[in-house]
Structures are given as structure tokens and as C-alpha cells.
Amino acid sequence: MAETSNTQVEADAIAVDLADDGDSILESDNASSTASLTSSVLAFRKINGRTYQNFRTSVEYWAPNDEVQNEGLDINHQMMLMMNDNKLYRSPIGPNPQRVLDVGTGTGIWVVDFADEHPSAEVIGTDVSPIQPTWVPPNVKFELDDAKATPWPYPDNHFDLVHMRLLTGSISDWVAVYKEILRVLKPGGWFEHTEYDCDFASDDNSHPPGAALRQWGALFTEAGEKVGQRFDVAKDQRLLKWMKEAGFTAIKEHPFKLPLGSWPKDPKMxxxxxxxxxxxxxxxEGFALYLFTQVLGWSVEETHVYIAKGRKELRDRSIHGYYAGITVCGQKPNEE
Known part of the structure; x- marks a missing residue:
């Protein structure tokens, strides 16, 4: 049986029991055994009508794990496939990777696609929420784990590729996590990390000065400072700097822009x-609701008014908005 910190979840075996409205994620109990962990972790917390992970008291992930939010994750996956010309990764790992780890796997869709593409590889996805499918390729395994709880339960020099996407606001010490990734990679193995900037931008300044979405990045940065997390990780080459500090080499940056709406002339964009x-x-709503009400002290009503303004701006074709993203790939040095 797996250790408590790395429990493989059989989500279809246990019904989800939702707690009462108003409970905080931070109030969930630490589990003392595999059985109690499995039971408690599937009793998702319910806050303002949305459900959230219930893994450990040390886990403070801010985004919901319900069907609405998970559909957004799957749409995001398809969007990134289009952005990357139908490629799941940018790292030059070769045609026959043997072991691959996806950290913060979410719905597990990247893991399943990678496993289908590379049937000889063992592909593991980890997350703090047991929301992954149970019918998966035979070379897929999902495990419950907190990325910032180091050391990870994997041996040194084990993986050909470690993949990470959209963990902003969930890691307090990124360099420590990067160093752990370096440890579990094989010499010559690759680490690939993709994040989005939480600022909504427009190159032509078409966001009006009082626009709700112009405040978005500043609000998330403020909330992150209050809980000791960073929401500005995609800025100022931070991922590249942290990779260098952790010891990666051959580092490459791949910046991109994700437009909001059909305003671009280019058909692909x-x-x-x-x-x-x-x-x-x-x-x-899922992005804003927990942080605004539980961290910044907004009322639910104030938050929904803000969200409504933001949605209206999203549909305004005169606003040529986008948010910037960055993918950074780094290699573990060969032993020689």
C-alpha cells in the first residue's frame, strides 16, 4: 500500500461528502492513516457554493475542484495544444521516454494524452485533488501528493521528463521544488514548466482605465502576499532564474500571448x-471567489459584481485583451 503522502486514489469507490457552506480549506484535518486520508480527502470542502480540495491543513490551493472549474482546465489543455501546434511538450526528450511525471496534473488530461502518445512510458500524475478519471491507459497512474512537501517519494535519477503547468499561487518556495525536480530527473532529463501572467494586458491600451480586469493582476498579487504565495511567477524571467539557481542547464524560454476573444486577424490566434x-x-468565478472572499475580505456580493463586470469586458470586441504566458525548459546536467 502506498504511503499516506502519496496515496493512489480510487475515486470511484467512495462517494463525495460535501461539508457545510462557509467551512475553510484551512480547517481540514491531517490524516493519521491511509484509510482516514482516503475518507477525508474525498469529503471536499464547500465554500460559497464551490468545492475545494481537502488534502491537508498545509495545503492551501485556492482554485475549486468542481465540474465547472475542471471543464475550464480541459478547455485550457486544448487551447495549449493549438498554441503548441498540437505538441504536448517542447522539451527534446527523444522518442522513447521511460518515466514521466506531471506535477499538479489537475484533471489528468495531459497525462492520458502523453501516455497514449508514448505507450512504452510509465506516466504519473500528482495532484492534491482526486479528480482524475479512473478509466485510463495501462501505463498511467495518478497519485495524491502535495508538490511543495519535499522530499518527494521518488528515487534519484528516475524520470526522463517532469512536466508542470499552471501552479501559480500554490508553491511558497519555488527553488526548493525545482531542486527536488532536479534530484528525481535522470542525468540529461528535462523539466518543462508553463505559467500564465495573471495581468490582463492589451498592446493598444484598449482596456479602459477603470476596467475591472485591469485590477485583476494587482488583486491576485495582493492576495498572494497575504497567504505567502506568488501569483506573479510568469514575470521578469523568474522561472528562468529559478531554474538556473536550482542547477538546470540548456535552459530555453518560449514566451507566448493568449488572446481573449476573436479579435486577432490571424486564423490560428x-x-x-x-x-x-x-x-x-x-x-x-472560480479564480476569484476564494481569494477575494476568504483572503481579501470582500463580500460574496461584491465579488459577484466584480465578476459580472469582468465577464462583460471579456465580450467587448473593442478590447483587444490577452494574457502573456511562458514555457521554460531546462535540462539536468549529465554526470560527466
Whole structure:
């Protein structure tokens, strides 16, 4: 049986029991055994009508794990496939990777696609929420684990690729996590990390000065400072700097822009913009609700008014908005 910190979840075996409205994620109990962990972790917390993970008291992940939010994650996956010309990764790992780890796997869709593409590879996805499918390829395994709880339960020099996407606001010490990734990678193995900037931008300044979405990045940064997390990780080459500090080499940056809506003239970017608009519109409440009400002290009513303004701006074709993203790939040095 797996250790408590790395329990493989059989989500279809246990019914989800929702706690009362108003409970805080931070009030969940630490489990003392595998059985109690499995039982408690599937009793998702319910806050303001949305459900959240219930893994440990040390886990403070801010986004919901319910169906609405998970649909947004799957739409995001398809959007990133379009952005990357239908490629799941950018790292030059070769045609036959043997062991691959996806950290913060979410719905597990990247893991399943990678496993289908590489049937000889063992592909593991970890997350603090047991929301992954149970019918998966035979070379897929999902495990319950907190990325910032180091050391990880994997041996040294084990993986060919470690993949991470959209963990902003969930890691307090990024360099420590990067160093753990370096440890579990094989010499010559690759680490790939993708994050989005939480600032909504427009190159032509078409966001009016009082626009709700112009405040978005500052509000998330403020909330992150209050809980000891960072929401500005995609800025100022931070991922690149942290990779260098951790000891990675051959580091490459791949910046990109994700338009919001169909305003781009380029057909590919127009399609990406439509996907992004649907994903952002569907996810906006989940992005804001916990942080604004539980951390920044807003009322639920104030938060919903703000979200409504933001959704209206998303549909305004005169606003040529986007948010910036960055993918950074780094290699573990060969032993020689």
C-alpha cells in the first residue's frame, strides 16, 4: 500500500461528502492513516457554493475542484495544444521516454494524452485533488501528493521528463521544488514548466482605465502576499532564474500571448482566442471567489459584481485583451 503522502486514489469507490457552506480549506484535518486520508480527502470542502480540495491543513490551493472549474482546465489543455501546434511538450526528450511525471496534473488530461502518445512510458500524475478519471491507459497512474512537501517519494535519477503547468499561487518556495525536480530527473532529463501572467494586458491600451480586469493582476498579487504565495511567477524571467539557481542547464524560454476573444486577424490566434474566452468566462468565478472572499475580505456580493463586470469586458470586441504566458525548459546536467 502506498504511503499516506502519496496515496493512489480510487475515486470511484467512495462517494463525495460535501461539508457545510462557509467551512475553510484551512480547517481540514491531517490524516493519521491511509484509510482516514482516503475518507477525508474525498469529503471536499464547500465554500460559497464551490468545492475545494481537502488534502491537508498545509495545503492551501485556492482554485475549486468542481465540474465547472475542471471543464475550464480541459478547455485550457486544448487551447495549449493549438498554441503548441498540437505538441504536448517542447522539451527534446527523444522518442522513447521511460518515466514521466506531471506535477499538479489537475484533471489528468495531459497525462492520458502523453501516455497514449508514448505507450512504452510509465506516466504519473500528482495532484492534491482526486479528480482524475479512473478509466485510463495501462501505463498511467495518478497519485495524491502535495508538490511543495519535499522530499518527494521518488528515487534519484528516475524520470526522463517532469512536466508542470499552471501552479501559480500554490508553491511558497519555488527553488526548493525545482531542486527536488532536479534530484528525481535522470542525468540529461528535462523539466518543462508553463505559467500564465495573471495581468490582463492589451498592446493598444484598449482596456479602459477603470476596467475591472485591469485590477485583476494587482488583486491576485495582493492576495498572494497575504497567504505567502506568488501569483506573479510568469514575470521578469523568474522561472528562468529559478531554474538556473536550482542547477538546470540548456535552459530555453518560449514566451507566448493568449488572446481573449476573436479579435486577432490571424486564423490560428483567433481560434485560440475563442477557446480562451470560453475557458476564462467559465473559470472567472472560480479564480476569484476564494481569494477575494476568504483572503481579501470582500463580500460574496461584491465579488459577484466584480465578476459580472469582468465577464462583460471579456465580450467587448473593442478590447483587444490577452494574457502573456511562458514555457521554460531546462535540462539536468549529465554526470560527466
Amino acid at each position: 483567433k481560434e485560440i482566442g475563442n477557446f480562451n474566452l470560453v475557458m476564462t468566462d467559465r473559470s472567472l
